[in-house]
């Protein structure tokens with residue numbers, strides 16, 4: 001792979017998502033992700049609940065009781081007062097990735113495409129990446145003991161193919177490409193929607209100055225992020241690493257001084 | 268933004284979630300393994316410091332207790348750590364790289380150096396052989412031990428778990444206090460009264476630091492502090508405070524009684540463990556309920572730092 005491979009990513013435009021779950025299925029098929037329970041959750045059409053070791057694309061379904069003002073501008077043509085939001089979530093492939101920072105084995109690494117991938121032959125299942133991720137993406141697979149998540153189809157994109165989910169998406173809600181291009185396209189799309197009166201339209205994760213340095217996989221949303229189960233202002237935990245190590249150092253000095261004092265006084 | 272959590276009085280904004288699902292994935296760690304690991308690491312590291320002090324002041328019995336406690340606790344903590352891995356056979360992959368961004372990596376290297384030092388120190392104390400090497404090992408174990416007892420605070424606060432991460436400034440002091448409580452408690456429990464003065468001092472100081480740092484941490488966390496009052500965390504936090512106070516008072520009042528000193532020591536050890544279990548469960552509760560992630564983030568996006 002040549003040195004100047006551009007950073008690749010996803011732009012998921014939820015305004016055209018129709019909730020078909022083709023992305024979930026294509027991902028499972030291509031990546032041989034095991035079945036993770038066949039449950040009916042009662043959460044609208046969502047039966048996979050959230051991203052996990054065995055769900056690398058997750059389509060959220062939100063039923064909102066509120067009048068749809070511009071049905072023409074949006075794919076979800078439910079009339080009346082039902083607004084139905086659908087969104088396909090995925091690993092954000094963060095610029096500053098908490099999972100990668102805390103991985104003690106070097107199993108998680110950054111690829112030449114700027115994506116974040118687990119090397120399963122190295123992962124020892126310590127589980128540290130799981131709570132480090134500010135988005136709740138990566139998880140440990142119980143029966144296997146190792147951590148798993150979206151690889152942005154490292155194998156496919158290395159061969160010049162697009163990831164399975166983007167390939168399968170019938171509405172181009174999931175778009176794959178160089179991040180720069182995707183950001184331009186997303187800016188156009190959001191102003192187009194805003195212009196058509198869809199004032200709730202906003203981009204999520206596209207800002208390189210946010211708490212994770214911007215996402216390699218970002219979104220166009222039609223509601224507050226937390227409505228979709230996304231954190232409103234995620235910050236990589238290692239941003240405070242300097243403070244943490246300084247405080248640990250001070251505490252260690254306190255330990256030494258405390259013991260010296262304990263032996264020094266009141267003998 | 269660095270000031271987040273300092274205003275507990277912000278009214279709870281109406282908060283939305285996706286069917287009440289957690290935002291972050293809760294840790295997959297077991298309480299016995301990880302809370303136990305935090306406790307044992309503190310006990311071991313601080314005991315190694317006690318060992319050096321005891322050697323220097325000629326308290327041979329206390330030294331032997333501290334050195335034995337250190338190596339036993341460190342050994343058990345290694346077992347806990349390996350047991351919690353999804354692939355225990357790949358334990359050595361921990362030493363494949365060294366990364367300061369991963370407190371678990373730093374801790375693995377620290378333990379890899381600490382455990383042999385603590386082992387040699389204890390062996391030499393028991394056998395009476397190789398006193399020079401034993402002394403060096405004791406000094407090395409003490410130096411590394413100050414790290415072993417405290418790095419675990421970075422281990423849990425370098426995560427997105429609200430009740431842990433929001434405490435990243437105070438947690439090292441809660442942990443160092445808790446470690447002193449435990450190591451002092453061990454000395455009181457197992458060493459003869461004639462030598463327990465430093466153990467008592469250390470335990471009393473540890474209790475004070477632990478309780479003060481904990482209160483300060485709770486205050487600065489804002490609404491996230493509620494997670495310490497959740498059903499699984501609260502009994503441990505309560506027990507920790509009660510046992511710590513009882514142990515400290517007992518150690519001071521019963522200084523001449525072998526029995527009262529030993530009982531106080533046991534209470535202090537239990538207090539230290541209870542603190543770790545309480546913090547562990549508060550973290551789990553704060554990870555499982557999306558409000559602890561969403562509300563503080565909302566507050567800081569609505570009211571940017573002045």
Ligand code: SF4
Nearest residue numbers: 091092094098099133
């Ligand atoms: S979203 Fe989570 S799992 Fe994905 S790169 Fe960022 S920190 Fe890692």
